């Protein structure tokens with residue numbers, strides 16, 4: 122399944138649920154008959170949890186559905202008398218989450234709505250929390266790095282790109298590799314930009330690359346990490362006239378909740 126497929130299906134289901142002539146029953150029906158087989162199990166469960174949370178608690182929390190572009194959580198709403206953002210999950214292990222430390226950040230408070238995977242009832246509404254770095258005690262924020270296309274030893278394109286799931290320590294500005302994925306045609310931000318740039322509308326290319334990054338964020342958050350906070354890319358930064366410099370991971374998108382604490386780049390090897 123591609124990031125685009127996932128985001129399209131989400132958009133269709135929520136606009137169906139919001140449509141007064143169709144509503145939730147039609148959205149659930151389409152989900153089961155049409156979309157379920159296009160999604161993998163994890164995306165299916167995640168989207169069902171979002172729909173159920175919206176249906177049952179939309180009024181209590183004054184929820185509005187975040188679109189699939191540029192927004193930082195699944196829903197915006199109110200928690201008590203305060204504005205809040207809500208992300209929905211079915212995957213937080215309570216045991217693991219118990220070791221995390223609440224993170225307040227800046228701006229509206231950020232809540233994690235934990236739903237049961239079986240019946241999609243809300244189990245709890247939690248504060249955003251992250252584990253701490255073993256070395257410096259800083260927060261560890263999960264991020265996904267969209268790497269460039271894979272080539273064989275003979276220089277032939279493999280038509281795949283890898284993505285690296287990392288924990289970024291906001292204290293020592295190091296990262297820990299957690300997992301690696303490979304997708305067909307999921308370009309790095311620069312590759313996506315290059316595909317559209319060149320003629321005369323570079324602004325369009327920049328906007329398109331930005332949307333590509335956010336679409337990947339939404340997809341990976343649902344698919345591989347419940348509290349993913351950033352999307353990055355792997356770049357060579359030139360600092361000297363003769364081309365000397367260093368390799369970095371830069372963040373193209375950072376969730377507003379952690380924007381003040383996230384390093385803007387981290388040094389890294391040229392092969393990651």
Ligand SMILES: [Zn+2]
Nearest residue numbers: 254257290293
């Ligand atoms: Zn650290």
